Amino acid sequence: MDNYVIDINADVGEGVGNEPQLMPYISSCNIACGGHAGDSTTMKEIVKLAKMHKVKIGAHPSFPDKENFGRKKMDISCAALFTSLKHQITDLLNVLYHENATLHHIKPHGALYNLAAKNEKVANVVIEVIKSMHRPVQLYVPYKSVIASLALENDIDITYEAFADRNYNDDLSLVSRLDKNALIDDAKNMIKHVLTMVKQKKVQTVAGNKIPIIAQTICCHSDTPNAITLVKKLHTELEKEAIKIQ
Template sequence: MYKYSIDINADLGEGIGNEAQLMPLISSCNIACGGHAGDEFSMQLAVKLAQAQKVKIGAHPSFPDKKNFGRLSMDLSSAALFKTIEDQINSLVAILKKENATLHHIKPHGALYNKATTDPKIASVIIEVIKAIHLPVYLYVPYNSIIAKIAIENRIPIVYEAFADRNYNDDLTLVSRLKDNAVLHNPDAVFEHVFRMTSKGKVKTIIGNYKEIKANTFCIHGDNPKALELVNILRHKLELEGIRIL
């Protein structure tokens, strides 16, 4: 008997080359579609691998900045930001149509994701793109974020996401990657992090406080050097605790 069910997602198609190893261990994936990484070949490969493992497929658009891997904010007009996000999603949708696959969700990447958490302008552009593409997709968003609130107001279906391998600040933003303690590398720490959020609805912040959080999907970054080990151990330990991966 399972006590809880969760989704585990990973950001893929980013040039790391571990998609074939990660895909059997996750239940949804976020495919880079040209903004920070990815091209037609990498998207098609990731889609085929996801289909083979029955993994839900998501688009992973970002600021158009491959040089900085989409992890630095860009000062774009709303129109320019709308166009690049729409173009990125449509590039993946075109491949999905060729492969007879379906787009399940959209999850912004890097600085775009982080900015949309607190910036109504950025969040609103993302929501307008989703409305414009006319596809029944979910949006992966952080709990209690600006983008979550705007999505709900616009009747965009959301899935609350948390990060299995990232530390949190007290305001539920992610600890900056410029800091040494931003990323979790220890499998036991990752498990405790996810198990606490799943079973207690609390996240332990970087200064030791416990804050309310909701999450139905948990991300392991595909570019984490220990991604395979982390997901393997996390899945095993969660299932021992009666948590099913869907």
Template structure:
């Protein structure tokens, strides 16, 4: 299980004993040096693997709106965001485990091959020792494999899917899955059957090695607490 953190919610101390990796906001949509240091130290305390969570440079919209900006500006922003976190990790003697794009950037590079290539250029420095968390069936996943990046397929435990494996828009009343029992059912179906049930009640193939719970989902702590108790009873294994 992984969580997007350092985004101002402040519930990391509750979540970290129950998850295996985290994605730390590093200034593009949220976060600053102080929040990054605080969350990194918590991750170290609870042995949680640390990932960078870069986004479009758009604090105003929390990185949830696509931006039409020059390629070199986007590359520089992504690199600066990751470097800021890596600097803190170095001081704490922790390695960067993975990189996961945030919000609109995550969704855009999933569908746009040109922007996926751009993202990989931005993170090429970390290619040798760092995973990229990517959605199954995505352009970023395909391009990353073409360029010999190491990837881990990610699915969202607390979000509903459309038939094309895009996430249901947050503006939709059923975008979130907030019931812990429903989240468990959602995860088990994906792991055991490699299928996800979409909002239109279809089933679509999907693979996942790590599942994300958003720390700002209202029931995030209840979900991860429930999963930590119930997943061991499901005879499934999720990679960390």
């Protein structure tokens, strides 16, 4: 019998305000640190919650674009992007220091995440920011992405991430949020989607194909409709399937 282990993560501190309800059902969180959302107050509140629930803490830096919630590609120089990302992560590190907590991982947000998955120049900026920190930290990345390859080349530990509430294209990119079938907001469909990725190591795409994928952490977005219900159901069903959540 195979022993399956999975991490459930959620993007938090983005203004939804449902973190107290989410925390009991996730094992790691990605805290918005000022680029697309969040400030020192929200970071502090969520770090306290994460500590209370023994949830691993990650930084969720973004293009510095609150107007578009970090979900649009930004025309920004590599130097300016490096400075912004470093500043965002440092702000969270300062909160963690005062709360006696540890940074476990980094996960880029939105357009930055999607662009770094295929654009070497942008991916290298993220890699250089992590290298400049001089501390052990995981990087949450998509399977078979440019940023995953660069991280391994630079001896940065990676965790392959997949999405519980998003549909995929055949190239393992996420279906655009502009498309009506981008989100998976039905619990039954979401459970089937996740179990296929975890147990079969494949993802059913919108084209109807099953494409190989590795998922070590599964993301549930806190702003997906019925997010709490979906995450709670996912947690319950994974335990029923004898999949360890950690």
